[in-house]
Structures are given as C-alpha cells and as structure tokens.
Amino acid sequence: MKLKGKLLLFGALALASAFGINEAISQEAGQAISEEDLALYKTGINPGEVFAQEVGGKLFNTPMGKSNKSCASCHSEEKLKKAVGTYPKYNEKLNAVISLQQRIQMCQKLNQGVENPFPLKSEENTALLTYLKYIASGEKINVDTSSNPVVKEYYDYGKYVFELKRGKRNLSCQTCHEYFKKRAVSSCCNSRTVFNS
Ligand code: HEC
Numbered sequence: 001m002k003l004k005g006k007l008l009l010f011g012a013l014a015l016a017s018a019f020g021i022n023e024a025i026s027q028e029a030g031q032a033i034s035e036e037d038l039a040l041y042k043t044g045i046n047p048g049e050v051f052a053q054e055v056g057g058k059l060f061n062t063p064m065g066k067s068n069k070s071c072a073s074c075h076s077e078e079k080l081k082k083a084v085g086t087y088p089k090y091n092e093k094l095n096a097v098i099s100l101q102q103r104i105q106m107c108q109k110l111n112q113g114v115e116n117p118f119p120l121k122s123e124e125n126t127a128l129l130t131y132l133k134y135i136a137s138g139e140k141i142n143v144d145t146s147s148n149p150v151v152k153e154y155y156d157y158g159k160y161v162f163e164l165k166r167g168k169r170n171l172s173c174q175t176c177h178e179y180f181k182k183r184a185v186s187s188c189c190n191s192r193t194v195f196n197s
C-alpha cells in the first residue's frame, strides 16, 4: 500500500470540496491514488482501513529492538484502545504534554530497546498510529484537561487557535466546523461527515 497516494487523495478531496469543485474529485483521485487502491475504494472498501490492518497491524505484532518484543507482547488491544483517546496526554517524567506518536516512539526506545525509533510522520510511525486509532474506533475521546495545568494551557491555546480567523479568506477552523454544523453546508463545501460531528 502506498501511503503517499492516500495522503494526496485526502488533500485532493479536501481541496476539491472546500472549493466546491465536485467534478474534479474523481479525476484528482484517479491521479493521486494507485489503480489498486482506487479499485478497492470503488467496491466500498476503505484503503485506509486496509493500511491500518496490514501495515500498522503487522508492525504492532513484529518483535523489534534489543528486547525482541513486539507491541503486542506487552499490550493487550482491549486495554490499549482505552488509552488512545486520552492522547495528547501529560507525561510526568517529561513534564510535558505528548502526542500518541511520541508515546509510540517512547515505547520503541524505552521498552522495546529500539536504537532509532521510527521518526514522527514516517510511514511506519503513522501506520502504528493508524492501527491504534483503528482498534480504538468507537472508544471515548477523553483528554483530561484537569490532570495538570500544562494540559489546560495547551487546551486553551488550541481553543484560541481554533477560533482565530486567518488566511486570505479570513476563516477560523470554527467557522466551518462549528458554526455551520447545524446548517445545510452542501452549498458551501460538499461535506459528508465533518459538519455532523
Ligand atoms: C516491554 C514492554 C513494552 C513494549 C514492547 C511496548 N510497550 Fe507500550 N508501554 C509499556 C509500558 C510499561 C507503558 C507505560 C504504562 C504507563 O505509563 O502506565 C507503555 C505505554 C504505552 C502507551 C500509553 C498507554 C497509556 O495509558 O497512556 C501506548 C499508546 C503504548 N505503550 C504503545 C506501544 C506501542 C505502539 C508499542 C510498539 C511499538 C509498545 N507500546 C511497545 C510497555 C511496553
């Protein structure tokens, strides 16, 4: 599976829908996605799900590093999936809020004994992230802003940025993702899911 194709596809879809260029979607998608993935997509199978299971799931079960242990050697999926929605999360040892991607790196380094953990944004780190999010489908998103003042600071700053109007179109994230959520937005963006969430 080619990750690049999927990221480009998402980019193309978001761009096309944001500008209402509906006709361009299938054409753009055809260019950005491999033939193989496009065929899957057309039969109703989400190539992202296949990526999560086949690439991420495989890495999750592969022993690595000095410990020669896999993620699965130490973690039951039943327990781990409950932790996924608690990220970003405060880490006491680091006295910082860390992302799930960083937590994956920490486990590789500290618990698996991997010398050089997969870099952030690498295909492998993203695949593990995708797998963790995939097994956590339907679980609660549960970031605890009261766990430490640092978390609350990040939350407040995130809210500020979310509401901040910027760019040539003077739009905030909120403009599209909250304000319009109860209105018909098809005229604006041809969105399928985000305004219902
Ligand atoms: C040798 C055992 C071991 C291995 C192998 C291991 N981990 Fe961990 N993992 C731990 C321990 C110990 C913790 C810390 C638990 C805590 O902080 O409560 C942890 C914590 C985590 C957490 C955070 C859980 C939480 O409640 O916040 C995630 C996510 C995670 N590991 C994912 C992974 C992934 C993905 C891999 C494979 C790349 C992996 N782990 C490999 C032992 C391991």
Ligand code: HEC
Binding pocket: 014, 017, 018, 162, 171, 172, 173, 174, 175, 176, 177, 189, 190, 191, 192, 193, 194, 195
């Ligand atoms: C011009 C309107 C617009 C603005 C401004 C905007 N978005 Fe979006 N966003 C969209 C559309 C349209 C989608 C795609 C929805 C879909 O495919 O269902 C989307 C998708 C997303 C998704 C993925 C949702 C999903 O269900 O997969 C996230 C997360 C997101 N946006 C966050 C943000 C953030 C954070 C900002 C501000 C930095 C922002 N958006 C600004 C219109 C917008």
